[in-house]
Amino acid sequence: MNSMKKITFSKRFPDMPIIGSSFAGSLDHVIPLSYGFPAPESFPLDTMVTATERAMKTQGSGAMSYTGGSGISNIVNWILKRSELREVYANKDQIIVTSGSMQAIDLVARTLTDPGDEIWIEAPCFFGAIRTFNLAQVNLRSFPIDENGIIVEHVERALIEATTLQQKPLPKILYIMPNYHNPGGVNLSVDRRKKLADLAYEYNFIILEDDAYVELSFDGTYLPSIHSFGPDRVIYLSTFSKVIAPGIRLGWAIGLSEIISKMRILKTDGLTSVYVQEVAYNVLEQLDIASHINNLSTMYKTRKEAMVAAIKEHFGDEVSFVSPEGGFFLWVTFPQGVNTSAFVDDAMTAGVSYLDGRHFFLEEEGYNTMRLCFTYCNEEKIKEAIKRLAEIYYQHLRSLPMEEAN
Amino acid sequence: MNSMKKITFSKRFPDMPIIGSSFAGSLDHVIPLSYGFPAPESFPLDTMVTATERAMKTQGSGAMSYTGGSGISNIVNWILKRSELREVYANKDQIIVTSGSMQAIDLVARTLTDPGDEIWIEAPCFFGAIRTFNLAQVNLRSFPIDENGIIVEHVERALIEATTLQQKPLPKILYIMPNYHNPGGVNLSVDRRKKLADLAYEYNFIILEDDAYVELSFDGTYLPSIHSFGPDRVIYLSTFSKVIAPGIRLGWAIGLSEIISKMRILKTDGLTSVYVQEVAYNVLEQLDIASHINNLSTMYKTRKEAMVAAIKEHFGDEVSFVSPEGGFFLWVTFPQGVNTSAFVDDAMTAGVSYLDGRHFFLEEEGYNTMRLCFTYCNEEKIKEAIKRLAEIYYQHLRSLPMEEAN
Incomplete structure (x- = not known):
């Protein structure tokens, strides 16, 4: 075994630094x-139990099968209805339920890009998205945010330069977190939302709108989604991780059916846990959300x-x-x-x-x-x-x- | 909007025929x-309810968090212990829990190959694996099975030809379903298992051993896994889909820690539903398996x-x-x-x-x-x-x- 040949890995793995402290594991006093x-x-621990009981009673073996029972459409309908509060209007062909919104980021990136393509992001940007885009082997370019979110003038200038000078590639995707930005904490202004949607049509790229935190508004006000200004050029993502629990791993993407159908093909792990979907729907029914x-x-x-x-x-x-x-x-x-x-x-x-x-x-x-x-x-x-x-x-x-x- | 530009997709999507009947949806009389x-x-519908109750009581919020509580290691330990029946011996750095074994197939393929690399398969072969490998943009080559599984002489001849003639690429992965083959129904003989493992060492490829059906032996006999003959060159996959329920989406891969750690990086959707893992562990505790x-x-x-x-x-x-x-x-x-x-x-x-x-x-x-x-x-x-x-x-x-x- 001393002469064992080395295993060669895909070229897709970048060098990735340890994030946060280099201490392995958390210390008790921290x-x-x-x-x-x-x-x-x-x-909602107690609700999980009663929701499981209800899911098993109402959907039975459907809640444990590959394809789900009739209940599988319940949570999809719930999400679609709830999305209307964000001014996202869509039908069931335009939604895919994913293993957290992290899986949706990955699927969108790999559905729309090949290695070497361009994805534009914010600076700062959620590191999980950066990591996922790096693994998709795309080129990344970032644009600064201020207290009103990404500075759209910088993006527009880059688009114009790329088009007129023809030296630089246009992006396939612009990844934006419009509400309670991770990590910046800021909101994207309505003017900038509208302007970004206009640019997406003009320069033919897709805005990946990651709205993981939207429900957690401290003053009960909500801005219209970017999707509401450009439904044909925005894929809208959100998740139950922040309002129910992250460990259930349930997120979604909403967008053009031609994109969603390709994402379904690329989602080779099958439907996201049907059991979790049925239980989560029953939690939503039982909680006063x-x-x-x-x-x-x-x-x-x-x-x-x-x-x-x-x-x-x-x-x-x-x-x-x-x-x-x-x-x-x-x-x-x-x-x-x-x-x-x-x-x-x-x-x-x-x-x-x-x-x-x-x-x-x-x-x-x-x-x-x-x-x-x-x-x-x-x-x-x-x-x-x-x-x-x-x-x-x-x-x-x-x-x-x-x-x-x- | 009439002048809307077309959306361009990744080149990774192959033309994929409809599998089975072209009738959309199933008909009631079928x-x-x-x-x-x-x-x-x-x-086990009733057990799911009592298992959920127990998971919520014993692990509490840990069962709903991103990272899991102490219970997250319970199911890993259970799987490792159970795997010893298949003569697979490994530690916790050598296992990754996935969203069904389908996700494991995808992760192994993309961890070990770049587009254009070679994966060898059986003929016939599980179409889900073929589809996943196609989406990874690898080249596929297939080798026939007979009543004793893949005909290893054909594989060896191809390896020798590739090496001596230096005209053809060696495979990075050989995908094999050794027990109750899907679709062939046959078992790979012990001699062939051993020979395949030897070839994997000699020609430095990884055997992806998909053992989804192993528990379902009609006569209670079990052959040693390919992994038992080549632990450093075999990634062993299995799943709870066939013995608990597919809708929970819980599978795993066991192999060299250097490969598993890369798979963890590529698994951008985070830990597989911690909640499902905790509930499944409690199901396993409560069922007489x-x-x-x-x-x-x-x-x-x-x-x-x-x-x-x-x-x-x-x-x-x-x-x-x-x-x-x-x-x-x-x-x-x-x-x-x-x-x-x-x-x-x-x-x-x-x-x-x-x-x-x-x-x-x-x-x-x-x-x-x-x-x-x-x-x-x-x-x-x-x-x-x-x-x-x-x-x-x-x-x-x-x-x-x-x-x-x-």
């Missing part, structure tokens, strides 16, 4: 602000406010951020020259985890930023975590030579 | 022998025997087949010149569905074969279906011009 986890106490979402939003708003207050108390004007009006994340910008990667391990040792901002960018940037998740921990823990984080940060600053600390 | 469905009356599998095997054996008897009664010596000793399928060969595709729609109209054999081949062959599933319907229905099938077949023969009917 207050985690790093990953985007919903509050576990919000999971409006009140459930209201409770979640209230809880998360309180936690966000606790985090904002603690940051103001311990960091003062040292950092800046846009206070998010929903979602999971607060995106903190430190002074230029600060490298949040440099103290991520020290923070972990001191009992607080965060994600250093560089992971959300393609280029060597974002070093002075970090993402904090405010949904998983209660206010007390959040306050303690921010206090520890400030201690580690100022310790780190003091330990630097003078010129670096500037 | 007795389905086409798809590989387990007996729905065998699904030995007795459950024994009941399934007894039921399926009786159905298989009913099908064999009905074929003998209605077809006599007109057709030939190997009577399977387990699994789901009976593979029927008609006289040369018969084209089973020619009467698949007529059979559907007459109330019986089957899969015409050509779908299981790469080349233009298999026209005189068909796959019949004996697990889904009870004996009475099976007898009636075979009777109708014979009527349609002989009608079809009579309607042909003399020279074609030869």
Whole structure:
């Protein structure tokens, strides 16, 4: 066996750095602000049991078969109806239920692109999407966001340049998270939504609208989806991960039936767990969803406010951020020259985890930023975590030579 | 919108024919022998409810999170322990839980190959695997099976030719279904298992051992897995689809940790439903699995025997087949010149569905074969279906011009 030949792998695997602290596994004393986890106490555990009972009674073996029983269309109809609140109007040929919206991102990317094609993204951008696009072997190009989301003028200029100079490729896909951006926490303005949809028609690309956080509005207001301005050029994604539980792995994509039908072909793992779909539908039937979402939003708003207050108390004007009006994340910008990667391990040792901002960018940037998740921990823990984080940060600053600390 | 530009799709989509009858949807009067469905009356519906209750109580929110609670390792340990019965010995770094074994096939293919690489398969071969490999844009080459599985001499000759003549590429993967082959119904002999493993080491390819049907042995005998002869060159796949229920979508792959870790990266949809894993583990704890599998095997054996008897009664010596000793399928060969595709729609109209054999081949062959599933319907229905099938077949023969009917 010493002469064993090496196994060769596909070229699709990029070098991927460890995200967050390099500590393997979480430590018991750590207050985690790093990953985007919903509050576990919000999971409807009891309802899962009664919903399972009801699914088994109403759908029987259909709920356990490859193809589902009649109940399989229930959840599809529920999602379609709910999507109308987002001004997304579609029929059942235009929706595919996926294993979380992560699978939908993967399917859209591989349905519409070949290796070497172009996908444009935001900067910063959800690292899971970056990773998935890298594995699809596409070329990525990013455009900055500000407090109103992606700066559309930059995108338009790039499209014009690509068309007129004919030197650069047009994108096949523009990936956008319009509401409570991960990690930026901002919302895309209505004007920019409309403008992006216009550009998608003009330059013939597909907007991949990842709306994972839309339900979690702290003030109960909602902007119309990008899809509402360009139904033929937008694939709309969302998920039950944030409002029911991520562990069930249930998301969806809505768009042109000709795209969805190709995604169905590429979805070689078969229908997403029919059993989960039936149970989830019965959970939705049994929960008062409006009140459930209201409770979640209230809880998360309180936690966000606790985090904002603690940051103001311990960091003062040292950092800046846009206070998010929903979602999971607060995106903190430190002074230029600060490298949040440099103290991520020290923070972990001191009992607080965060994600250093560089992971959300393609280029060597974002070093002075970090993402904090405010949904998983209660206010007390959040306050303690921010206090520890400030201690580690100022310790780190003091330990630097003078010129670096500037 | 009349001037709307066309959407361009990835080149990965091959032309794919409709499999089985071209009738959309199933008709109420049809007795389905086409798809590989387990007996729905065998699904443990009540146990799902009590298992859900137990999962929610023992694992709580962990069973609904992205990462799972401590229970997530329970099912992994269960699978690893069970795999030892197949002489597959592995640790937790060597297993990945997937959305059915279909997802595992896809992940292995894309982890080990780039477009244009070579995957070798059996002829006939499970059409789902063919479709998945086509979507991975590999080149496929097939080797015939006989009553002892794939004819290894053909494979060895091709490997020698590829190496010595250096004109043809070596395979990256050889996909094999060793037990109760889909669709062939045959078992791969132990000698051939051992020889294949030796070839995998010598020519440095990976055997993808799809063992979906292994538990369903009608006489309680089991052959050692190919993995047992070549653990460093075999990825072993199996699934709960055949022994619990397919709708839960729970399968796995076991192999070298360096391959499994790459598969984890490529599995961009995250952990397979943690909730399903927790519930399934509790089902396995509550079911007497030995007795459950024994009941399934007894039921399926009786159905298989009913099908064999009905074929003998209605077809006599007109057709030939190997009577399977387990699994789901009976593979029927008609006289040369018969084209089973020619009467698949007529059979559907007459109330019986089957899969015409050509779908299981790469080349233009298999026209005189068909796959019949004996697990889904009870004996009475099976007898009636075979009777109708014979009527349609002989009608079809009579309607042909003399020279074609030869």
